Amino acid sequence: MVVAIKQLNLDGQQGSHEFVTEVIMLSLFDHSNLVKLFGYCTDGDQRLLVYEYMPMGSLEHHLFDPERKTLSWNIRMKIAVGAARGVEYLQCRAYPPVIYRDLKSANILLDHDFNPKLSDFGLAKLGPIGDKTHVSTRVMGTYGYCAPEYAMSGKLTLKSDIYSFGVVLLELITGHKALDLSRKSGHQNLVAWFRPYFNERRKYSKMVDPRLQGNYPLRSLHHAIAITAMCLQEDANRRPLIRDIVIALEYIASKSNCDFNTCQQQEPETDIN
Template sequence: MKCFQFYLKEKKDEPKTTNSTLAPSSGSAFTDHDVKQPGCELNSQNISYASRESTGRNQFPSLSERPNNLKEFTLPELKVATKNFSRSTKLGEGGFGCVYKGVIKNSDDPVKNVDVAVKQLGKRGMQGHKEWVTEVNVLGVVEHPNLVKLIGYCAEDDERGIQRLLIYEFMPNRSVEDHLSAKSEAPLSWAMRLKVAQDAARGLAYLHEEMDFQIIFRDFKSSNILLDEDWNAKLSDFGLARLGPSEGLSHVSTAVVGTMGYAAPEYILTGHLTSKSDVWSYGVFLYELITGRRPLDRNRPRSEQKLLEWVKPYLSDAKKFQQILDPRLEKKHFFKSAHKLSLVANRCLARHAKTRPKMSEVLEMVNQVVAASVGIGSPHPPMKTLKQKETKEETGKKGKRRIVDIRVVDGGSWLARILSSKHAKTC
C-alpha cells in the first residue's frame, strides 16, 4: 500500500470556455487491435474538444493522498516486457500516446507470466502529464469489475527525456467500437449488446453514486469500453475524468472536453459539468448499439451524419423504427427489445439535464429490458478471442474465416409510462 502524491498545485476552479479548439481524442487501445498507423504522433481519427484547463492543476488532490496497491515499475523492466517497445508489440495509439502489449511476472506466482498493456505518454508536454496523473489518481483508488484495472505506473527520466507510462490489465477482445464497426467480421449479437449496455451502466453508476466521492467520466464512448477475455465490458481511459461538484454546488465549471457526438449540449454551451453529462453520453451509446452507427460519421450522406438527428423521425412509429436497426442483425429477433432500449435512451437524452435519470436508475431500466428479452440468444458473440484467432491463423491458412412482435409495449408497462412522460422529450 502506498500513497501516490504529486507536486501539482490545487486551485478552486478552472476557467470555462466554449471556444474550444479541436484536437485528437485520447482514445484507448489496451487491446490486440493493430491500428496500423506509423509512428507515435497524434493522429487519432476520433475528434475531441481540446482542453484548456490549467496544466498546473491536480484535479484529484484528495485521491492522491489515499493509499493504493499500484506497483511502481522501472523503465528497464518495461523495456524487457515490451521487447524494447518493439513495433511487433504495438497494439495501437491514441491521443495519449502509443500502447504496447507486454509480459510481466505474476506478483502472486512469479513462475507465471501475465499479459499487460503498457501505455506510453507521447509528446504532449504538461497536458499529457496531467492526464497521466489523473489516471493514476483515479484508477489507483477505485476498483470495480466494470472498470479496467490499472496495475502500475512508471515515472522516470532517460536519454530521451521524461518517461511516463501506465500498465493495465490486458483486454484481448478490443473495444466495443471495433465490434460495431462495419469492418467487423462478425458484429456483436443483440444479446451481447444488451450485456455491454448493462456492464457499462454498472461502471458509470459506481463512479457516480457508489463511493464517498463522485467521479464524472467526461469521455464515455464506445472506443473507451473494452472487452476482456470473457467478453465483460469495462470502462477505460480516465485521463479526462473529473471529481464531481463539492457539497452544495450544482456543477463543476470546466473547459469543454470530450468527443464530438457524445458531449451533452448544456455542457458544450456552458462548460457546466455534472454526472448528467455522462448520462447523456450513455444515451448516445445506446443508439449506437441499436443502429450499429457511429454518433458522427462524415462518410455518410449529410442527412445521416449525426446519429441523433437521423434517428429522430423514426422513433414515433413502430414500423418506421425498424428502419434504423442495425441491418447486420435479424430485426425480427430483437425488435421489441431494441425499442424498449430506445425508450431508456430517450430518458438519458432529455433536453434538460435535471430531468435525466441517475445512472443507478438507468441501470435498473436496462436490467428490466434484459429480463424481458427472453429467447434472443446467448450473450456471447459467435467468434473466438483474438488469441484463439491468432493461433488458428498460425497453424494453417487454408481459407479466410469468414426478435416478430410489432407491439412495442403493453399499455400499463413501465416503458409505456416512460414514453408518455415529459422526461422522454429529447433535444
C-alpha cells in the same frame, strides 16, 4: 501475466495532467466494470500505464469494423448493462462522485466473454457536492458524445455522462458511429439523424443495425430506444438517474435472453422517470 501497456503522449501540460489523473482515479477505483491499473512507470519523459489485458478490444472496433463478427442483440444489451454499472459506480459509490467526461465506444473494452470495462480516465473530473449543481471546466471529450449544455457552457454535471451514455446506446442499436463525416449531409451526426424517430414506434425497426438481420426481440428494442431517448433529452434535468438506467437495462437484458416469440408478448412497461 499478459498486460496492456499504454504510452502517453506528453506534449504540453495536458498530457502530464491526464497521466496523474488516470493513476489517481484508477488507484482508488475497484469495480468489475472498470479496467484495472496494475502499475505505472515514470522515467525522464516516459510515462507508461500498465493495465489488465482486454482480449476482445474495444466496443468501437466490434461495432464499426466490417471485418469483425456482428455482435448479437443479447451481447449488445449485456455490454450496455455492464457499461451502465461502471458509470453507476462512479456516480453513486465514489465520493465525491466522478464525472467520466469521455464515455464513448472506443473507451469501452471487452474481455473474452464480452464483459465491458470502462477505460481511459485521464479526463475524469470530481463532480459537484453539497449545494453545487455543476463544476465548470474547459470543454473536453469527443465531439458527437458531449452533452449540448456542456459543449456550450463548460458546465459539467453527472447528467453530462448520461447524455454520452445515450449516444453509446444509440450506437449499439443502430450500428452507426456518433459522428461519421463520410456519410451524406443530415446523417453525419447520429443523434440529430435519429432523434425524429424516437416518437414514431412504427419506424423503430428502421433504426436497428441491418447486420442483425431482424434477430432481436421487438419489445426489448422498444424499451432500449425509450431509454436511449430519455438519456438524450436536451434538458439535462429530464435525463434519468444512472441507477434507474441500470435497473431498466437489466430488465431488457433478462428479457432478451428468452425466446423471441415470448419476448414480444405484452409485458409491463418499465418506468425509469
